[in-house]
Amino acid sequence: MIASLKYLHLAAMLCWCASLIALPLLLSLYGSTWRNNEGGEARQARYAEFRLITHYGYVAFATPAAVIAIAAGTALIFAAQVFDLWFAAKLALVAGMALVHAWLGHIVLVSAERRGTGWMPSPLYALFIVIPLMMGVLWLVLAKPDLAWMADWLPAFMLAPRGQA
Numbered sequence: 001m002i003a004s005l006k007y008l009h010l011a012a013m014l015c016w017c018a019s020l021i022a023l024p025l026l027l028s029l030y031g032s033t034w035r036n037n038e039g040g041e042a043r044q045a046r047y048a049e050f051r052l053i054t055h056y057g058y059v060a061f062a063t064p065a066a067v068i069a070i071a072a073g074t075a076l077i078f079a080a081q082v083f084d085l086w087f088a089a090k091l092a093l094v095a096g097m098a099l100v101h102a103w104l105g106h107i108v109l110v111s112a113e114r115r116g117t118g119w120m121p122s123p124l125y126a127l128f129i130v131i132p133l134m135m136g137v138l139w140l141v142l143a144k145p146d147l148a149w150m151a152d153w154l155p156a157f158m159l160a161p162r163g164q165a
Helices: 002-033 040-080 085-114 125-143 148-152
Strands: none
Touching (some): 002 040, 002 125, 040 085, 085 125, 085 148
């Protein structure tokens, strides 16, 4: 049971992380095509291609991968009974990845609505945020470091189960 949950979680995490790297690159690549002086039909064809790739990449691939990864990871928490401090740090990094995921969804939506007009921050900023988060998650999972030194900085209510202080 635990092995199959780990496999599902790892496969979904790989797909999710790949999409968090690919989407900013796609948005950046297609965003540069709007600045070209193409004719009406060529520009409309580029827009249709951009819309299809980014929309379905986000809605049909990245988001289901994220949901499956988080659901399998949540099930794995209780199946393997992992309640260490490194795991809490991992969850904080995964929450950061989820925020980047939501921001990329916002960029996909706004870029489709504006059709490349108006100023938007570069989607490549997402890479500068999400790659260190992914590396941190990978390090925490593989190293499982002893983060007991962090317990001195945490409030007492965070170190004891609720109602059992």
